[in-house]
Amino acid sequence: MSAPSLIDLGMRPFFQQQLSLEELEHCALGRVIELHKSEVVLLAGDEPLRFPLNPNHDPLCVGDWVVFNDERLVRGLERQSLFQRKAAGSANERQLIAANIDTVFIVSSLNDDFSLNRIERYLALAKETYVEPVIVLTKADLCADADAIRQQVQRLDALLSVHCVNALDSNDIDLLKGYCQRGKTLAFMGSSGVGKSTLVNGLLGHDAMETGSIREQDSKGRHTTTYRAIKWLPEGGLLMDTPGMRELQLSDAKDGIKLTFAEIESLAEQCRFSDCQHINEPGCAVLHAVETGALSARRLDNFQKLLREDAHNSATLAQKRAKDKSFQKMINSVQEQARAMKKNR
Structure with missing residues (x-):
């Protein structure tokens, strides 16, 4: 090699x-x-x-x-793309996830842990950084209605690439190898136990990543990847596996959220009021679309939830940045005064 x-x-x-x-x-x-x-x-x-x-x-x-x-x-060097999130817990910090990614595989298993809301959250993160998202629905061999669920995901965006796979089936793995081109970097993101490490092993052709089982009572997985690492594919491309993320808090991702829910943004242009919040305002085209069934109430609820979360986290982080900047200015001022006093002695 x-x-x-x-x-x-x-x-x-x-x-x-x-x-x-x-x-x-x-x-x-x-x-x-x-x-x-x-x-x-x-x-x-x-x-x-x-x-x-x-x-x-x-x-x-x-x-x-x-x-x-x-x-x-x-x-x-300056990054061409950057995945980041608000750090888990209450800390007012940003956590860097992955840089200079070309394609992100958003992995979700077709078991009780499947969530359209979580997929939309990952899509907002991908679209904010202008990285190509690909949805990979795993454990298709254990799901009786895999195609019906795939269609639910496809309805989020007609142009979205969505694949149902059995991560242990070489034919299914071959479907994903088309994204592994020379010089391209791919990242796997998703919750614990959805099969990311099994997919990585399949694409690498050997067991480079430890795999684990899921809890039967709630279909939730255990962490098997404990740190982010890039693996080189000799046939072309680089693979990054990331630890499963139960909590993906968005911040500074407003544009990505609006791109993910583009049809709501389009409907909003038809509302009677330009500052319509789509709650109970008269002449709201978005609420009318929900009433007629053209837009799901779930999707509108998640759109508004993600916007509120992003606004809160972005404001909190901005306050911390301002506080840190003020503190650094104070330190610099004290150091300058100390140097001046020393010079005048």
């Missing part, structure tokens, strides 16, 4: 144009394939390279392109 070239790893003019002449002469480029608490793993040739993480650098993410030399990481 030959070592992957930079083109195999996803290098393109967007990234090359960010390099200075000095960096071209004295540094090298690598792709972040693993990220741990204290170190980062790069792929830039035959063997992975490990570097300690510098807490003073901007946060890195799996999928990032970085400039490095023999001694250290120099800097990360």
